Amino acid sequence: MTAAPLHPGISPATVSQLDFGRILARLAELTRTDVGAAAAQVPRLPSDPAEVAILLAETREARALTDLGETIPLVGITNVGSRIDHAARQATLDAPDLLAIARTLRGFWMLRSFFTPRREESPRLAALALGLPALDELRETLFDAIDDKGELKDDASAELLELRTRKRQLHERIRARIQSMLRDVDVLDHLQDTWFTIREDRYVLPVRSGERSDVDGIIHGSSQTGRTLFIEPAELVPINNELKLCEQAVKVEEQRILAWLSEGVGEHAIAIAGGLEHVALLDGANARARLGGEMDATLVTIAETDRVRLLAARNPILALRGIPVVQNDIILDGEARFLVITGPNAGGKTVTLSTLGLFGLMLRAGLALPVGDGSVLPVFGEIAAILGDAQDLGADLSTFSGHLTRLVAAHEQVARAKVSGQPCLLLLDELAAGTEPEQGSALGMALLETFADAGAVGAVTTHFDRLKTLSLGDPRFVNAAVGFDAASKRPTYRLSFGTPGSSSAFDIARRIGLDAATLDRASALLGDESRSLDAILKRLEAERDALSAERELVRAERKRVAHDRDLLARKIERLELEGQTAILDQKRKALADVAEARELIASIVRELQRDRDPRTVERRRVKIAETERKLREGMPATEAPRRVMRRLPVTHGEAAPGLPVFVPHLDREGVIETVRGSNVGVVLGDLRLTVKLDDLLHGKPKLLEQEKPSPNTPKPLVKAERPEPARPAPPPAPTGPPPRSPDITCDVRGMRGDEALTQIDRFLDGMTLAGRNAAFVLHGHGTGRLKAQVREAFRTSRYVESWEPASEEQGGDAVTLVWLA
Known part of the structure; x- marks a missing residue:
């Protein structure tokens, strides 16, 4: 049975011309195992959208773990494939080889242990990890027999x-x-x-x-x-x-x-080999997430049609090199099937083709793309790129003959895509160039119409005027031009739609240094019609650039206004919180005064029980009245009804896809994507994660009117004319910690140190007011830094009597049990 090709529908020439190897080389560098690196250098690029969706889901899960500061433990695992093959053939391995296998099995165990509690948040990665063979007995046997130096132990x-x-x-x-x-x-x-x-x-x-x-x-x-x-x-x-x-x-x-x-290794050779494949997949997902982070990339939505909508697209190779990149939208929707890109040489036309082609390859590899939110791209079953000079002297092909040979191969790919029903992407640089312009233009137009008739989509660059006018009579073709600054005589690399661009050959020649006399003669030789067309194109380009600049100003202003509005909303919310905190401090002081008064009265009651002399009773009655007066004076003033903004909890009945929500422990707003019982899938920008419904608040605060509090007139502290007889003391309260539940747990996983400590301080304040004697703080393990910061803060917190790691049933060392003062 023949194995499926690694890159179905993609020729090695296309991969090479698009320089996809640079992306793969960086991906391999970001892996953490040699099996992962080997797989990253020669990845499978599935053409089935369902398979690509799985790769993207794995990347998304790995990205979510990275965003939360968690690291997948890909340690100690090496490619022991050849060694287990030898063992399967009954060969005897030496002790260092057996140690490498033991460490690899320990790596399997660490991955299984890491993902077992994360099955809900990372279901696909967890499935890969839990598919790793356990082989605990073999692992322990190997470690019992071989020391860390790779030698047999004496025992x-x-x-x-x-x-x-x-x-x-x-x-x-x-x-x-x-x-x-x-x-x-x-x-x-x-x-x-x-x-x-x-x-x-x-x-x-x-x-x-x-x-x-x-x-x-x-x-x-x-x-x-x-x-x-x-x-x-x-x-x-x-x-x-x-x-x-x-x-x-x-x-x-x-x-x-x-x-x-x-022999023991050989008996499990197939299972270990399968485990190495799972490790390569896990390592690949982790590397893809890290690469996306380096490029500030987005996981795009797979288009169900052949619609292309790439917003704020940046060339990924330039982005990886750290070169400032001009962002461009690349859009093909509605009837449009081909971009006809024109403009000056060295203006970015070929870079645009390369960007689109690389995105097609990267999507099939499950990679995030350096584009903006809302971008959509189909999985192209066939991808063909014809870039650069096709001359091949060894095959006796001229530039034009070589170009045509590759066009014939591209035509065959288009035909295959039409039969399979999958989208086909064609990227054609300087279509039909290298021959007489009139014939080249006609041939180019005929080829583009043929490709569009067959359902292909793509982009073509050209300097032919006839191809620039193709869009005038056929909506399947859209003009796009790379910009040129007439003042500086330099390209702007900005892509704009709707009008063709001038080649600006004379301007570029003048900037490079060609003498003026030669340029004047060339201009004179240029026909009046050509000069007129070039002038029109330049005027259109200038107007387009002016509109683009104005649009950028409007966009920047909108962004500034939105930012200011967000800052204002946060400031209002903070001020409200500070006001509430002041009121709570007043109430806390009043409660302390009440407690002090009650203690004083209790001591008076005890004295009266011992001494019933009328004069003593009268003196104590006066003391109680004075205490009651002081207590009234110290109570906070009666509050008027207040109208305040609050984020309310999301109920089971309200939870539905599309509902705007707020995730308090991440301090971010998002939208519900899925609801599965008490687990809710939430989209926070590029981040997708699963949270408990109880941890969600409504995205938009609601206006609430609080009830007017009753007058702060304390009830008489002593009602009886004479003290009541002493009552037996209540039984002592249980001293053990309460069972951990969401209402007494503060989850600060994923927060920065200062943010987490502020959240914990508010939480403990609320627990103290509620009369709780214990609470829990869930900080996770992570790198251990957040846990150390939290516990160090407890040493000086006014709310904390003592703290200790929670029991294993309550979450172990990932949770701290706080006894409140």
Whole structure:
């Protein structure tokens, strides 16, 4: 069975001409495993929109994790494919190879552990991670047998431990004996030096060659000069032999263990190979998310038709290089099928073609595109780019012949797309150039009409006047021009629609330095009709540039007004909050005064119970009246009814796709996309995430009228003429923490430090006023920085008595339990 092509409908020449390799090279650099890098360099570019949608969903999930500061743990995993293949063929792997496999299996386990609690937020990535083989027993067996240096541990088996212990003991015995011989004067007299060495795995002494008969033993070699012989003393031969046999036994046992471990790997070779494929997909999604972040890119919507709507598009290669890029809209909708791009040389016409072609390839790769919100692009089943000079001397093709050969191949792609029903993208640079202009223009018009008849869409650049007028009689063709600044004689790279552009050849020649006499002669040779047309085009271009500049000013002003309006709304909301905080502080003080008064009265009651003397009772009655008067004076003034703006919680009945909402813990507004029970999918600009319905507020604040509070006249603190008899004390309240629930939990995941601490301060203030004795703060693990900041702030918080990590049932170290003061 033949494998599906990696790039169906895309020729290698198109990939090369569009310089897509630069994008893939950067994508590979952003991967974190070698299997991911290898896959990124030669990715599959599916032509099925459903497959592309899956890739985009994976990229979106990885981007959401990145935005929340979470890092997918792609660590310790290497491409062990060839090693597991050897093990599957019953080959014995060495210890370093087995260690690499063990670390890879540990990497599988880390990915499974990371995504298990994130199945709702990242369902597709979690499915890939949870599809990794567990193989816990094999992993632990390998780590139990091999140390971090890639060597078998002594206790890899009981037999190996015994043999290695015996081997060490024999070495120690031999060294002790040979050290003793080095101290023997009778032996020292015949030695070249006072040391021993090992030759052929035997302990030997350096004996002078002329005195070899004075040292009984076996010669195992000599020095380069021949003056020294390395002799194994006769008395060491038996123990050296014993050591040699022990070393052989160690090697046999080590090979047995390695073979046994390799057999275990071989039994799971298919599962491990499948796991590596899943890792490549996870790593690829993570790299795509990181690449999108580098380019400030957007995940576009897949068009159900062949409509193209790319807003504020930037060339991705230029964006990656950090070059300031002019943003242009590229739009083909309604009846329009081809952009006919005209204008000066070096003005950005070919860059526009390259941008559109790269976007077609990047979309099929599941990448985000450097475009604005609202951009839409179809998945093109066929993509053909004909850019640059097609001359091929080796194939005996002129520039024009080579160009036609590639046009024939493009025509075949258009025909295939028509049969398959998939959109086809054609990008034609200087169509039908390289021959006589009249014939080239006619041929170009005929080709474009043929391609449009077959359903292709795309863009073409040209300097032919007849092609510039094609749109006048056929709505399938739209003129677009790259701008040219007449004052500076330089291109603006700004793309505008509706009118053709002048080639401005004379202006460019003048800027480059061609002499004036030659330019004047060229202008004279240019016919009156051509001069008139060029003048008209330049006037249109100037008017278009003026309108474009005015439009930019209007757009900037609108943006400024919207920004100011948002700042004003936030300021009003902040002022309201500060006013409410002041009132709460007043009430808090009043409550403290009440508590103090009640304590005073309780002590008076206790005294009266002990002493019922009338004079004592009267004095205490006066004291109570004075306390009551002071309490009234300290109460806040009666508040008038107030009309305030509030964001109200979203109820189950109100939650529906399209509803504007506010996510408090991210301080961002968005729109509901999906509703699944208590889980709601929300779109926040480029970010898509799943949150609990209980965590959402309405996007637009509502005007509420608060009830007028009742007069602050405290009720009499003592009603009875005489003290009531003492009542038994209530039973003590339970001392354990309450069960964690949303109403006593502050979720600050994804927030910056200052933002999180402000949110927590408000939350704890509310918990204190509500009379709670404990609350929870959910900060997650992340890098650990936010958790450390939060817990450090608790040390000086006026609301906090003490804190501790929550129990495992309450969320573990990702949650802090706060006991309130």
